[in-house]
Structures are given as C-alpha cells and as structure tokens.
Amino acid sequence: MARKRLFLRLLLLAGLLLAGVCVAAWLAVRPAPVPQLTPAESAERAAIFGGPAASPPALYSGATRTSPTLTMRDGTRIAVDLWLPEGRGRKSRLPTLLMATRYWRRVGLVWPFSLLDQPPEEVRFFTAHGYAVVRMDVRGTGASGGSRAYPWSPVEREDTREVLDWIVSKDWSNGRVATLGISYAGTAAEFAAALGDPALRAVMPMFSVYDAFSDIAFPGGVRNDRFIYSWGQANSILDSGHLPHGTPWWLRAVVTGPARAGGETPEEQAADRKQHEANGDIYANALSVTFRDDVARPAGISIDAFSPHAFRAETEAAHVPFYVWAGWFDGAYADAALKRYASLHVPQRLVIGPWNHGAAEAVDPITREKGMPPNEAERLFERLRFFDHYLKDEGPAPKNEIIYYTLGGGGWRHTDVWPPAGTAERVLGLGQDGAMVWNPADAKSGSRTYAVDFSVGSGPQNRWHTQLGRDDVAYPDRASVDARLLVFESAPLAEATEISGWPRLHLLLAASSEDTAVHAYLEAVSPKGRVVMLSEGVLRALHRAGVSMGGTGRAFLRRDAAPMVPGRPETLDVRFLPLSAVVPAGWRVRLALAGADADQFARVPPVGEVTWTVFTGGDRGSRLYLPITPQ
Known part of the structure; x- marks a missing residue:
C-alpha cells in the first residue's frame, strides 16, 4: 500500500x-499581440520611409495553418505551410506572400511542446492584415524530397513556378502573389521574378546576394573560405534532419527536425530525407574555382548559373517591382543592393540601414549608438505599405529611391542616385613616412616594405561571419591589429567630413610572389586613438586586370588572369565596399593594408612567405580616393 x-x-x-x-x-x-504602431511610431516610420503617417488597422485575429504536400512534375514532394486569416469570409479572396527557404520552413517539436506551436510574428502580422502566407521547403531540404546539386538550380526555380500555379488555383486566392525572404529566401524571391509568371506582382529580396561570385563566394577574387565551408557543413546537417553544431542543448531536446507536411507517411518522409544524401557539396565545388567562368566540379556549372545578376534580361522583361533591404555591415550585400539598383531596370526601392544580416542589430560604430529606429514593427508596416499597393491596389505607389542611413550621427536620408548628388572624389596621396595628404603632390616619394603576416585576421564577429547566423558585427578597437599591418594616416580633419559612395585605392605594389591578396581597411581614428572600421576592399592580384562588367565590378574571367612578376611594380585598383559615414572633425582617416584575413578568407598564395613593396608619392604613387559628399 x-x-x-x-x-x-x-x-x-x-x-x-x-x-x-x-x-x-x-x-x-x-504569441504577442499583432504589432500596432503608436502615433509617434507612425510618424517616425513616415519620416524615415515617406508616405502617409497613418497605419492600417488589423483586419483579422489569428491564423489557421494547413501543411499540404505538393507533388512536382517529376514526382518530387514539396512540403508547404499555408496560413490563412481566421474569420475570413468563404468568398473572400486574398493576396499571397510566398517564402521559399532551405533552412526548414518550420521545426517539428516533441509532445507536448508541439501543442504550443505558433506562427512566426511575420506570419501573424500579414495574415492579420488580410494576406495568405505560404512557406515552402525547397527541394532537397527540410521536409521536401528530391536533391540539389547546387543552390537555386533551374529545377528549384521551376518548383517555384508550380507553387505559384497552385496558389492561384485556390478559391482563397485573388490571383496576386509576392515573393519575399531574407538571405537564401531573398535570392529565391528574386529568381521568381525571372520566371515571368503573371501572378507575381512584387518581389522583396532582403539581405541577399546579386552577384554570387563577388558578393559572397569570392569577394575581390579571394575565396570566402570560412563562410563557404561553414555554410556547407551547416546545410548538410540540416538536410539530414538535425540541428547544426552549436545549437543549445535544450533546443536539441525539443526539436525533432523539420516539421512534417500533412498527408505524408513516416516512410515517405524517410524516403524524402534519404534523397537529400545526393545533395551537392558547395565547398568541394568552390575549391575547384578560381575564375568566374570556371566550371565547378562536380556540379558541372559555372557560378553564374545560380547568380541573379546573370538573369537580368529575364527579370527586366517581367518588370516586377522590387523593394530591396540591405545593411551596411552585412558582408557585401549593401554593395549587391546598389549594383542591382544601378543595373536592373525595373521599378526599384532600396533601403540600407545600419544593420547586420537580417537587421537583427542596428549600431553606429562612430557614435556607439545602438538600436536606432526604425524598430521591427515600423519595418513590418513599411513592407505592408509596399505589398498593399501592388497586391491590393491600396495606397499611393511607393517611390523609386534609395533610403540610406549615414553613420556618425547623420541619420536617414533619401536619394535617387548613388553616390548621392554632389559627391566628388578627393584624393589622399600615400607617403613614404606613412602620412596621407590631401594634396598628392606633397606625398613623400619612396617606398615602404611589408612582410605579410598571414596570421592576422578581421576577428570572429566580422561583416562576413554575420551571414552565417545573423550574429552581431563587432570589430574591437583596431589599434592592436593595425600594429601588424601597413598603415597610412591623415592629419586630423579640420571639419566633419561625409564619405558616401565607393572609396577606391590605387596601389602601386611589387610582391615577392606571383600572386598575393590585398585586404584594405578604411578606418577612422578618434582624437583619443580609438580605431573604428568603416569599410574594406579585397583584391587578389591575379584578377587585377579584369575588365568592368558594366556596373557590377570586375569580370574575374580566366582570359584576364595576370600573374605578378616578382619584384616588378604593378597597379592594383582596389574597390572598397560602399558606405555612408560622417567622420567628425578632429578625427583622422586611416588606411590599413593586410595581405591576409586568417579569420575569413583563403590564404593567397597557399604556401610561402610574401614581402610587399608599396610605392608612394610622384605621379604614379599609391593614392586613396574618397567620395566626399557636401555637408
């Protein structure tokens, strides 16, 4: 007893x-209540983005989910989640937002936590405002079947077309769809525009690539080794149905894998996951590539086969309006966004904020301010305004323009050209004494020698690492790192100086090897000696002769290969990533040159020591060009 x-x-x-x-x-x-803006937030959103200050109220409360499995033309099963607003009338017709991800559309949870599954905030927000929301696992990932030789393949893009057809065939659809997403999903959204499907009325790529070679895989022609390897490893683990290494134990304890789609038996799910084993190895492919037109092995294609910029003609023919979001600290994706804005002739609206990947963080490294507006709710309402116009015929047409944040306390600004009107290049001559002077003729002629330190790096929280997990971007005071680099510095600025555009470096350099990589850092130094990273530029010397691709940078083609002749001075024109920043009066402008970034990029050359000689002064001496915008 x-x-x-x-x-x-x-x-x-x-x-x-x-x-x-x-x-x-x-x-x-x-779930928290669906975001609504206070009058102050509505006014703040309008002040930043333009348009009316009034914010539309929610139309519905709650969302219902179904998870059908869609069978593609080749028999591959694609897992989909569909959310519809609760309480909608049976005869109501809704526009649809489609998100295609390779990172699991939704996680499966063990019982009883599975009873607590709630739609993400973005889904709750848009369903409350009268939208259907569809999220899909692209083939070879999540709960979908099939395999993928490489990202955004033609087969994957055709799956998107079939999902669009499925959406518009439903009695809840008004026949209008927009694609959107962050990172991989953002690029998938952009590729949908190239399909020319009449149902697609708007596209919102956020924090995503435009030129896969120069924006992420090989910036400046140097392999982004840490990203490609880590991304490939994490994806392989996800595709096996598990969470990547480093996931907290408590999350591993409650997550069963990607959420199963309805109508699929456990045996079918296991068969679908088994097909993922045939997925391609992105890192192995990258190791076989040096030039843009190299055929990657074993994929059998060049990188432009899955790069949105290579599909410009198809995208322009479809003429779907774009609203692009980017962050100054998100790898090279602000550069990607500005290249797209300049070269893609469709209605475009672009916002670039003081953000990392996905806008999880807002920071101004000059003023040290954090969490600047707009907040997440204000950003959601700005996206809603865009979709309402193109999918519901509501509200004024969003203006085609660039909305950008100027660091150093400059705040939000608007322009329709980049660099902003009135911007002009000013030249700083590099001197043998390490000084940079505004009159290049006054730069001291001669040369400086630098033994490349291959152990130096940009740190574990650099702009490239945030693209793996949306981590904060944090460069510690660069003074200690710069002590191991070749540094040139200006005198204190007499007045606050705005740099908005693409800085560039004309470097006259001789190397002791046939190849080398230049990692150039543009920095600002406070009167107290604090060193702030502003931008960086990367160039592999082998690619220095590559011709321009008309607004998208170097071609990086094999025919343009130009090995260095050891000891012979050669010109390397290094293009920095774009920025907009006000450097305060009394601060100095610094250029720090490295021959390696051990924390992020592949070593060039793979073995051996390298010594540089940088030539200064005179008509051919090294120079830094800064795009200066009048205050």
Whole structure:
C-alpha cells in the first residue's frame, strides 16, 4: 500500500512538473499581440520611409495553418505551410506572400511542446492584415524530397513556378502573389521574378546576394573560405534532419527536425530525407574555382548559373517591382543592393540601414549608438505599405529611391542616385613616412616594405561571419591589429567630413610572389586613438586586370588572369565596399593594408612567405580616393 501511495505521489509530482514545464513553455512562446504602431511610431516610420503617417488597422485575429504536400512534375514532394486569416469570409479572396527557404520552413517539436506551436510574428502580422502566407521547403531540404546539386538550380526555380500555379488555383486566392525572404529566401524571391509568371506582382529580396561570385563566394577574387565551408557543413546537417553544431542543448531536446507536411507517411518522409544524401557539396565545388567562368566540379556549372545578376534580361522583361533591404555591415550585400539598383531596370526601392544580416542589430560604430529606429514593427508596416499597393491596389505607389542611413550621427536620408548628388572624389596621396595628404603632390616619394603576416585576421564577429547566423558585427578597437599591418594616416580633419559612395585605392605594389591578396581597411581614428572600421576592399592580384562588367565590378574571367612578376611594380585598383559615414572633425582617416584575413578568407598564395613593396608619392604613387559628399 505504501509503495502504491509513493507511486501515485511520484506520478502526481511528474504530472505537476510536466504541467509546469508546459505552462512555462506556453508563456515563453505565446504569441504577442499583432504589432500596432503608436502615433509617434507612425510618424517616425513616415519620416524615415515617406508616405502617409497613418497605419492600417488589423483586419483579422489569428491564423489557421494547413501543411499540404505538393507533388512536382517529376514526382518530387514539396512540403508547404499555408496560413490563412481566421474569420475570413468563404468568398473572400486574398493576396499571397510566398517564402521559399532551405533552412526548414518550420521545426517539428516533441509532445507536448508541439501543442504550443505558433506562427512566426511575420506570419501573424500579414495574415492579420488580410494576406495568405505560404512557406515552402525547397527541394532537397527540410521536409521536401528530391536533391540539389547546387543552390537555386533551374529545377528549384521551376518548383517555384508550380507553387505559384497552385496558389492561384485556390478559391482563397485573388490571383496576386509576392515573393519575399531574407538571405537564401531573398535570392529565391528574386529568381521568381525571372520566371515571368503573371501572378507575381512584387518581389522583396532582403539581405541577399546579386552577384554570387563577388558578393559572397569570392569577394575581390579571394575565396570566402570560412563562410563557404561553414555554410556547407551547416546545410548538410540540416538536410539530414538535425540541428547544426552549436545549437543549445535544450533546443536539441525539443526539436525533432523539420516539421512534417500533412498527408505524408513516416516512410515517405524517410524516403524524402534519404534523397537529400545526393545533395551537392558547395565547398568541394568552390575549391575547384578560381575564375568566374570556371566550371565547378562536380556540379558541372559555372557560378553564374545560380547568380541573379546573370538573369537580368529575364527579370527586366517581367518588370516586377522590387523593394530591396540591405545593411551596411552585412558582408557585401549593401554593395549587391546598389549594383542591382544601378543595373536592373525595373521599378526599384532600396533601403540600407545600419544593420547586420537580417537587421537583427542596428549600431553606429562612430557614435556607439545602438538600436536606432526604425524598430521591427515600423519595418513590418513599411513592407505592408509596399505589398498593399501592388497586391491590393491600396495606397499611393511607393517611390523609386534609395533610403540610406549615414553613420556618425547623420541619420536617414533619401536619394535617387548613388553616390548621392554632389559627391566628388578627393584624393589622399600615400607617403613614404606613412602620412596621407590631401594634396598628392606633397606625398613623400619612396617606398615602404611589408612582410605579410598571414596570421592576422578581421576577428570572429566580422561583416562576413554575420551571414552565417545573423550574429552581431563587432570589430574591437583596431589599434592592436593595425600594429601588424601597413598603415597610412591623415592629419586630423579640420571639419566633419561625409564619405558616401565607393572609396577606391590605387596601389602601386611589387610582391615577392606571383600572386598575393590585398585586404584594405578604411578606418577612422578618434582624437583619443580609438580605431573604428568603416569599410574594406579585397583584391587578389591575379584578377587585377579584369575588365568592368558594366556596373557590377570586375569580370574575374580566366582570359584576364595576370600573374605578378616578382619584384616588378604593378597597379592594383582596389574597390572598397560602399558606405555612408560622417567622420567628425578632429578625427583622422586611416588606411590599413593586410595581405591576409586568417579569420575569413583563403590564404593567397597557399604556401610561402610574401614581402610587399608599396610605392608612394610622384605621379604614379599609391593614392586613396574618397567620395566626399557636401555637408
């Protein structure tokens, strides 16, 4: 009898403990109210983005989800989640937002946590405002079947077309669809525009690539080794149905893998996941590439086969309006966005904020301010304004322009050209004494020698690493790193100086090797000696002769290869990533040159020591060109 009472007590205790865990979990994941803006936030959103200050109210409360499995033309099963607003009339017709991801459209949870599954905030927001939302696992990933030789393949893009057809065939659809997403999903959204599908009325690529070679895989022709390897490893683990290394233990304990789609048996799900084993190895392919037109092995294609910029003609023919989002600290994606804006002739609106990948962080490294507006709710309402116009015929047409944040306390600004009107290049001559002077003729002629330090790096929280997990971008005070680099510095600025555009470096350099990589850092130094990273430029010397591709940078083609002759001075024109920043009066402008970034990029050359000679002064001496915008 005593044992029975003990058993019942233990059972009761376990039940209470489980109930407590469930209540705690519910409190942690329960959906917050659908965001609404205060009058002050509405005014703030309008001041930043333009348009009317009034924010539309929510039309619905709650969303219902179904998870059908769609069978593609080749029999591959694609897992989809569909959310519809609760309480919609049976005859109501809704526009649809489509997001295609390779990072699991939704996670599966163990019981009883599966009972607490809630739609993401973005889904709740848009369904509340009268949209259907569809999220899909692209083939070879998540709960979908099939395999993928490489990202955004023609087969994957045709799957998007079939999902668009499925959407418009439904009685809840008004026949209008927009694609959107961050990172991989943003590029998938952009590729949808090239399909020319009449149902697609708007596209919103956010924090995503335009030229896959120069924006992410090989900036300046140097392999982005840490990103490609880590991204490939994480994707391989995800495609096997598990969470990547480094995921907290408590999350591993409750996540079963990608959420199953409805109508699929466990055996079918296992068969679909088995097909993922044939997925391509992105890192192995990258190791076989030096030039843009190299055929990657074993994929059998060049990188432009999955680069949006190579599909410009198809995208322009479709003429779908774009609203692009980017961050100054998100790898080279602000550069990607500006290249797209300049070269893609469709209606375009672009915003570039003081953000990392996905806008999880807003920071001004000059003023040290954090969390600047707009907040997430204000950004959601700005996206809603764009979709409402093109999918519901509501509200004024969004203006085609660039909205950008100027660091150093400059705030939000608008322009329709980049660099902004009135911007002009000013030249700083590099001197043998390490000084940079505004009159290049005054730069001291001669040369400086630098033994490349291959152990130096840009740190574990650099602009490239944020693209793996949306981590904060944080460059510690660069003074200690710069002590190991070749540094040139200006005198204190007499007045606050705005740099908005693409800085560039004309470097006259001789190397002791046939190849080398230049990692150039543009920095600002406070009167107290604090060194702030502003921008960086990368160029592999082998690619220095590549011709321009008409607004998208160097071609990086094999025919343009130009090995260095050891000891012979050669000109390297290094283009920095774009920026907009006000450097305060009394601060100095610094140029720091490295021959390696051990934290991020492949070593060039792979082995051996390298010594540089940088030539200064005179008509051919090294110079830094800064795009200066009048205050």
